[in-house]
Structure formats: structure tokens, C-alpha cells
Amino acid sequence: MTGRIIIDLFTTLDGVAQAPGGPDEDADGGFPYGGWQAGYPSAAVGESVMAGMQTLDALLLGRRTYDIFAAYWPHHTDGPEGEIGRLFNRVPKYVASRDAGITLDWEGAVRVGGDLAAEVAALREKHQDVHVIGSVDLVQTLLAAQLYDELQLWVYPVVLGQGKKVFPDGAAPHNMRLLSAETGDGGALLLRYAPEPGEVRTGTMGS
Numbered sequence: 657m658t659g660r661i662i663i664d665l666f667t668t669l670d671g672v673a674q675a676p677g678g679p680d681e682d683a684d685g686g687f688p689y690g691g692w693q694a695g696y697p698s699a700a701v702g703e704s705v706m707a708g709m710q711t712l713d714a715l716l717l718g719r720r721t722y723d724i725f726a727a728y729w730p731h732h733t734d735g736p737e738g739e740i741g742r743l744f745n746r747v748p749k750y751v752a753s754r755d756a757g758i759t760l761d762w763e764g765a766v767r768v769g770g771d772l773a774a775e776v777a778a779l780r781e782k783h784q785d786v787h788v789i790g791s792v793d794l795v796q797t798l799l800a801a802q803l804y805d806e807l808q809l810w811v812y813p814v815v816l817g818q819g820k821k822v823f824p825d826g827a828a829p830h831n832m833r834l835l836s837a838e839t840g841d842g843g844a845l846l847l848r849y850a851p852e853p854g855e856v857r858t859g860t861m862g863s
Contacts, residue, residue, distance in 0.1 A: 659780045660805040661716065663788045663795055664708065665822060666693050667809050672819035673792045682720060682792075687819050696812050700840030708808065709740070714783040715749045716768075716776075718791030719758070722751045725789075726762040750779065750786075752794045776803045792820045800828040802851045806835070813843040829856045 666676040675681035675690035683690060717725065725744060733741040749765040751758070758767060768775040776798075779786050788795060788804070798804045799822070809822070831852035838846040 659713075659783045659786060661776060661780065661786050661788065661798070661803060662708070662806045662808065663798065663804050664705070664808050665790070665792075665795065665810070667811055667822055668692065668814050668816050668819075669811060670815045670817065671821040671823060672816045673790075673795070673822050674819035677724075677790075681724060682820070684820070685818075689816050689819065692814060692816060693812060696814070696842045696844060698840050698842035698844045700838075701810055701842070701844050701846070704810075704838070704840065704846055706739070709743060709787070711785040712743065712747065712787045714747050714779065714786045715744065716779065716786050716788045716791075716794070717749060717751055718794035719751060719753045719755075720793075721790040722749065722760070722762070722765065725749075726760075726765070730762065748783075750775075752791070752797075772797065773801060773803060792822070795822065796824065796827070799823070802830060805850065807832070807849045809847045809849070811845045811847060831856060 665673045667673045674687050675683070676693035677691060679690035681690050729741045729744045732738065733745065745763065747764065749762060750768045751760055751765055752769045752772065753767055754769050756767070756770075760767060788798065799807070831854055832849040833852040835848040835850055836846075837848075840846065
């Protein structure tokens with residue numbers, strides 16, 4: 657079995673993926689717009705997220721996102737969010753961290769990060785669909801090394817002008833292939849990409 661690494665991100669039109677869910681999610685750099693996604697509720701996005709989780713059998717998270725999830729999801733296994741909570745509690749959680757001494761109390765959570773490329777390869781052999789949710793710093797590393805199989809971007813009609821971007825200045829050049837594009841309510845757009853081998857092509861238009 658060769659599984660997939662699937663990256664799920666909410667992003668603005670200018671590519672900012674920092675702290676979409678709440679003011680306290682990630683205030684690095686004095687980011688003042690935490691919770692920017694709340695202004696654009698979308699039933700279609702929620703349905704798309706749930707559909708994408710039907711085959712999820714593991715999570716790969718950055719340390720900050722792990723801390724947020726571990727503090728929230730074990731206590732939300734009933735009600736509207738219960739399906740997600742039960743799923744996240746049940747599946748293995750792999751936490752990317754350089755700190756070999758971190759304590760991970762959430763059941764099923766283990767540390768990775770010593771050799772990320774080798775560990776991602778091992779995850780593909782163990783799981784069908786490993787989802788990376790949020791975790792912008794980790795995502796930037798995975799994208800730069802092309803250690804992913806699918807990038808899912810829910811793009812919202814807002815420009816913030818600051819914050820952590822999916823592709824920051826200096827990101828490694830590479831091609832991507834559009835798999836699909838879907839529009840939803842609230843102005844959100846779901847774009848799904850796969851990495852495309854080969855160097856970035858340049859030339860003169862019309863030649």
C-alpha cells in the first residue's frame with residue numbers, strides 16, 4: 657500500500673493561512689486577524705471537509721496545531737462536531753517536532769521529525785490518507801520538499817496583507833497540477849492541486 661499525504665488549508669486571496677479559526681490560534685508576529693474565517697460561514701465548506709475525512713486514517717500535525725486539537729477534540733465527541741471529534745480521537749496522530757523531549761498526552765499521539773522525508777515515506781506505507789490540517793510551518797516544509805500528494809486550499813474572498821502564507825517569499829519553485837475547482841456558498845473556493853514533476857518552465861509569450 658502506498659498512501660497519500662493530503663494537506664488541508666484555509667487561506668485568504670493573498671495566501672495567508674495563519675490563524676483562520678480564532679484570535680488565540682496563532683498570534684506570531686503580532687498577527688491581528690486571528691479568526692478571519694468566521695466572517696465567511698459556509699455550509700458547502702463544512703460538507704466538503706467532512707467528505708474529505710471519510711478515508712482519513714491518520715493526522716500529521718505541527719506542534720502548535722497539535723496543542724490546539726489536543727485541548728479541544730477529546731472534549732467534543734458529541735453534538736454537531738462529534739463525528740470529527742471521535743475520528744480525531746481514534747486515529748494515530750503524528751506530531752512534527754524537533755524537540756525529542758516533548759510530552760504528548762493525547763491518546764495515539766507520537767512524535768516525528770528526526771528525518772521527515774523518511775518518516776513521511778513510512779507513513780505512506782502504514783496509512784491510506786494522512787491529513788495535514790493547519791500546521792502552516794510544517795506545511796511550508798512539506799511543500800518545499802514536495803513531501804505531499806495533494807494540496808487542498810479553501811480560498812476565501814478576503815485580503816489581509818500580512819501573516820504566514822502558504823507559499824512565503826523564497827518558497828522553492830515547482831509546478832503544480834490542478835485536480836479540481838469547486839465553488840461554494842460564502843464566496844469560498846476549493847482548489848485541489850497535486851505536485852507536477854519537472855522544472856518551472858519560462859519563455860516568451862507567443863513564441
